[in-house]
Amino acid sequence: MNQKKIIALVLATSFAAAGIPALHAKPLGYKVPDDTATFKPGANVDVVRNNCTACHSVDYVQTQPRGPKFKKDFWQAEVTKMVKVYGAPIDDADAGKIADYLAENY
């Protein structure tokens, strides 16, 4: 046996002895969440999609608090904030439709 073969044999046995985990790991079954959330279907969802997806994902809407205190007034204030604070170019007519949609669906 030449020197190269001996080195290869030593390496192979020591890897086997070390039980390199990658060689033995079983595939894990898990499902990752969707990359990008989407708006629920509903009246005026197109208006919402057109005005509310330019700067950030729909997750921002989905992760807001829920419940009776977070309905029309809450969403109206959110839409106003997007316009006044962050400069979202949204028509007044659309702003009302968006707030209605959000209050209805979230």
Ligand code: HEC
């Ligand atoms: C001009 C860009 C822009 C547009 C268009 C926009 N947003 Fe935002 N939005 C922002 C920014 C900037 C933040 C704050 C991001 C941060 O804090 O990480 C934000 C944050 C939010 C949040 C998180 C809560 C908060 O108040 O910070 C919600 C909910 C939200 N936006 C909803 C909307 C909705 C609904 C629309 C459509 C009416 C919309 N956004 C359109 C820029 C925009």
